[in-house]
Amino acid sequence: MKKRIWLLLMFPVFVFAQPHAVIFVDTAKEGHSLLIENLNQMLFYSPTLQRQLQVDIYDINPRAPAFRGGVHYHHDIEGQMLSRFRPTQLPYLICLNGEVESLRLPLINKEKLCLCLKSC
Numbered sequence: 001m002k003k004r005i006w007l008l009l010m011f012p013v014f015v016f017a018q019p020h021a022v023i024f025v026d027t028a029k030e031g032h033s034l035l036i037e038n039l040n041q042m043l044f045y046s047p048t049l050q051r052q053l054q055v056d057i058y059d060i061n062p063r064a065p066a067f068r069g070g071v072h073y074h075h076d077i078e079g080q081m082l083s084r085f086r087p088t089q090l091p092y093l094i095c096l097n098g099e100v101e102s103l104r105l106p107l108i109n110k111e112k113l114c115l116c117l118k119s120c
Contacts, residue, residue: 021096
């Protein structure tokens with residue numbers, strides 16, 4: 001029991017959930033690839049933001065090129081994440097704190113990402 005308490009005190013990151021942004025895009029549509037590149041660039045130039053927020057992007061385009069950078073990019077060809085979160089349009093941003101949704105909105109520009117941290 002003492003060992004568990006000690007671990008919680010030494011590693012508080014396990015106790016508090018990191019904010020998480022889930023973004024849905026279709027890179028077959030105009031502007032969605034550019035949005036991903038802008039998000040990647042924003043995270044690249046802000047290591048603080050990169051540490052504070054995990055960003056996962058799910059692309060429904062089966063022929064989409066892979067992206068690399070500060071975002072975790074996934075092809076959602078079978079639509080598993082799309083059916084789980086059910087965004088109303090694309091691109092779409094869903095903010096999570098742990099497993100609890102805190103915000104849902106269409107993602108118009110990269111600056112909306114900071115709303116997941118409530119620091120805009």
